[in-house]
Amino acid sequence: MIIYHNPRCSKSREALEILKKNKCEFEIREYLKQPPTKKELKEIIAKIGCKPMDIVRKKEGLFLEKFCDKKFTDAEWIQILIENPLLIERPIVIDGYKAVIGRPVELVVSLIKRKK
Numbered sequence: 001m002i003i004y005h006n007p008r009c010s011k012s013r014e015a016l017e018i019l020k021k022n023k024c025e026f027e028i029r030e031y032l033k034q035p036p037t038k039k040e041l042k043e044i045i046a047k048i049g050c051k052p053m054d055i056v057r058k059k060e061g062l063f064l065e066k067f068c069d070k071k072f073t074d075a076e077w078i079q080i081l082i083e084n085p086l087l088i089e090r091p092i093v094i095d096g097y098k099a100v101i102g103r104p105v106e107l108v109v110s111l112i113k114r115k116k
Helices: 010-021 038-048 061-066 074-083 106-115
Strands: 002-005 027-030 092-095 098-101
Touching: 002 010, 010 106, 038 074, 038 092, 038 098, 092 106, 098 106
Parallel strands: 002 027
Antiparallel strands: 002 092, 092 098
16 A cells, blocks of 8 residues: 655644554555655546546645636646646555545545455
């Protein structure tokens, strides 16, 4: 498993604790320090089964200042997210071919249960 994690985010820390408590093997990816590549981001979006806009943090100041009143294609959103990883919703937990945005964190629990 991989968790795209921001240590300053309470939901991200909760998801990390759930993984630890359930003795899951996982890799922590601090995506603000090591943003996903374009290929990785496309794979994440496909595993979640959503559109790029669905993983954008719409309450984030940067979004409100620069992006909220504009229309972008999926490809443009992917590029925006790569250049501005702060806009990526968190936490994202990946298990093989499936991924969830851990909001609410119960989605992480359901991903773990699916695995067992």
